[in-house]
Amino acid sequence: MSVEAREARQPWILLAPALSAVTLLLFVPLVFIVVYSFWLRSATGADLPGFHLDNWREALTDRFYRDILISTLRIAAITTLVCALMGYPAAYFIARSRGNKMILLLLLMLPFWISYIIRTMSWINILGVSGALNTLLLGIGVISEPLNMLYNEATVILGLVHFLLPFMVLNVFVSLDGIDTNLEDAANSLGATRWQAFLQVTLPLSLPGLAAGGLLCFVLGAGTYITPLVLGGPRDAMFANLVFEAIITQLNWPLGSALSLMLLVVLGVLVMIYNRYLGMAQLMKGLG
Amino acid sequence: MxxxxxxxxxxxxxxxxxxxxxxxxxxxxxxxxxxxxxxxxxxxxxxxxQTVSQVRFDGWGGVVSEALRENAFDPFTAKTGIEVVDGTFGGADEYLSRIKASQPGEFNIAHLSGVFDYARYHNLGLSSELNEDNIPNLKFVIPKLTEVFRKVTNGTLSCVPYDYGTTGLAYNRAYISDAEMQEKGARILIDEAHKGKIGGWSDWRTRMWYAALQTDQDPNGITDEEAAWDAVRQHRDLALKYWNSGAELMSLLAEEEIHVTEGWSGRIFALQEQGHDIGYMDPPNGFGWQECMFVIKGSPMEACEELLNFMLAPETAIAVAEGQNYPPALDPQQIDLGAKIPTLPAFDPSGTLDGLTFADPAYWNGREADWSKTFGRVQKGY
CATH class of the missing domain: 1.10.287 (Helix Hairpins)
Incomplete structure (x- = not known):
């Protein structure tokens, strides 16, 4: 074999394990889901193979699905905004702290050691009628009756922020940490106040990290179903709950497949827009 | 070598x-x-x-699983060497999805609720045929409970009846008196006075059953479907939370997040045993059900039959019933069920179960596709 041919094959050999994993674990299941979405569910719950557009017609034309999708995107957007507002100062503090950065990052990662479901359920013990917050407020006489704080959209957003905030902080931190602090000093020496230096130098340079964190929070938030299930009230379902119900409760895998593909396409378009304007490199840095 | x-x-x-x-x-x-x-x-x-070394069992979790583990599975393993691996589910629908995605033989025995589930699993080709000679303790079971299953599977059995109970009304006596419950019955779940303190199971059958009671209809023959859905909507608007499991039901009542909900008789009895002042009432035509141990097609039959026979042995079945707080399927006319079981909610000393209203499997399974989907929408505000 010639040297050129061997060199041409080498990248493919090196990529083979990753490509195989992606093909087997992502592409093949995705193909199954696409095929399933064209099948039908019989009255007994059995699947009827074939090529039918009924599920897609229903998913795309029924107002119910559109409304829940919009509501899901709205909740994900609010969650992302709250994460950005809370996560940026935290990331800034970590990036600018001296000496104890690793400890702070470790603290940030600590919640990941506890199951996401347990973290979500912990809010029941905090916000419940006989939870920590009501007990405290009753104890110090601020309220005379326990407040109903659980099982509404606000608690769903709170649970999502709790889950997603570390993703935002890490991405912004990576971005801020890569900015040369001399730039701020240079701005100060040229007459800018600290606030002006932050607004005109640091913030613009850290925007890719903020955008990467925002994308992650939005995509993960829009795809969750545990949080609304545990912390939501009767009307607080998100789109992933519809997929869950179609597949698990109604045993309608074909419709569930069409709905999950619909969510995948919406979120995929968002990722493509992000990639078009900001590139995926920043996201990879944050995840790394 | x-x-x-x-x-x-x-x-x-x-x-x-x-x-x-x-x-x-x-x-x-x-x-x-x-x-x-x-x-x-x-x-x-x-x-x-392979030689069968383990059997997989799936049930409702919580106190029910604990009772089975302690009183049936561990002693069975000690006696036979066959390990019982137990898993849990929140409902038969969810479990069906898992079976659908599994290999034959992966799941073996399921603690199914209601003849409608038995019929549904049978219609999906998941039933097996038990060799009743290997289950001599089946003779202790209330005959009526076995007959209804036989009718579905052409005279054979794919399960053994195991216990029964009701989904009645559970209420916190600190906020709702017994007199108010007697007066309002099932309608208390759509009573504005308790807005924000009402709960309910996120199960379409239970919601429609109670909607039938709230609109004075026969649960096994709803004629005004729209009125029933309106009642479901009314309940949704007043409810704080739909619960998804027995554990969540118990937590919501114990923590006083909700004051009234429908609930499973055994779980409510467990709360009462723990000292919570929770009342329980079966309204007229309340939801009765019988549970069975269903053997799924492709399972190691002899090992499963041996386990079922062990579970039906009076000493085991009584111990499990006392642990899970549901009366056993054993015939009280044949077997002395001890002191505790007669005090459990839904217990029928005659063994005829004539006082309970069960879901008609043909009626409910025939509406399953439409009503489960409609409930999914109604639940979310539609």
């Missing part, structure tokens, strides 16, 4: 030969492919060929 080598060692030796140039690449990959294909083909059938 020959030594048995494992697959990893075999692969490493093969790889070493290849690396040393003793094997061509094409030959090496061919052998690997053949080994992989052979392993893939053989794996699903290995379970059939």
């Amino acid at each position: 020959t030594r048995k080598i494992d697959n990893t060692t075999r692969y490493e030796r093969l790889r070493e030969r290849y690396m040393n140039g003793g094997l061509e690449r094409r030959q090496f990959l061919g052998l690997l492919g053949a080994a992989g294909a052979a392993y893939g083909l053989v794996t699903p059938y290995r379970a059939l060929a």
